[in-house]
Amino acid sequence: MSDVVLDSGALSMFAAADHRVLAVLEASQRAGGIAHVPTVCLVESLTGRPDDANLNRRLKGTRIVPLDEQDARSAASRRFVVGGDDAADPVVVAVAARLGAVVVSTDPGDILQLAAAIDPGVSVLNPRA
Numbered sequence: 001m002s003d004v005v006l007d008s009g010a011l012s013m014f015a016a017a018d019h020r021v022l023a024v025l026e027a028s029q030r031a032g033g034i035a036h037v038p039t040v041c042l043v044e045s046l047t048g049r050p051d052d053a054n055l056n057r058r059l060k061g062t063r064i065v066p067l068d069e070q071d072a073r074s075a076a077s078r079r080f081v082v083g084g085d086d087a088a089d090p091v092v093v094a095v096a097a098r099l100g101a102v103v104v105s106t107d108p109g110d111i112l113q114l115a116a117a118i119d120p121g122v123s124v125l126n127p128r129a
Helices: 008-015 019-030 039-045 050-059 069-082 088-099 108-118
Strands: 004-006 035-038 063-065 102-104
Touching: 004 008, 004 019, 004 088, 008 019, 008 039, 008 050, 019 035, 019 102, 035 039, 035 088, 039 063, 039 088, 069 088, 069 108, 088 102, 088 108, 102 108
Parallel strands: 004 035, 004 102, 035 063
Antiparallel strands: none
8 A cells, every 4th residue: 555545534533643544544654655635625624623733733744635627527527427415525536546546434335436436446445444
């Protein structure tokens, strides 16, 4: 495993210093990987209040991925094929597909369904498993 993309659930575990997510990120880093966080996951995880401090501190060791047109179009295709109304998970999958990264997700079923729709090569790691 090298690069990983954290979804909102994994990001919440990261903010709480959950040992399972930290172990995944350490393994990624040892393999020369980078932890990526799509900006849409920040929207779902941050509140703008002081209790964001732990997550903000931890984000300094990650690469924040802004939503560009390429990822937005890729995510929209995935979302349309699956028929869902959630926008965050399709963005996570689109970013992972583009980067060739593993998705770290607490809800792997939805991620796998979105990946299978267009790019079955995307793999998912559930830190709770």
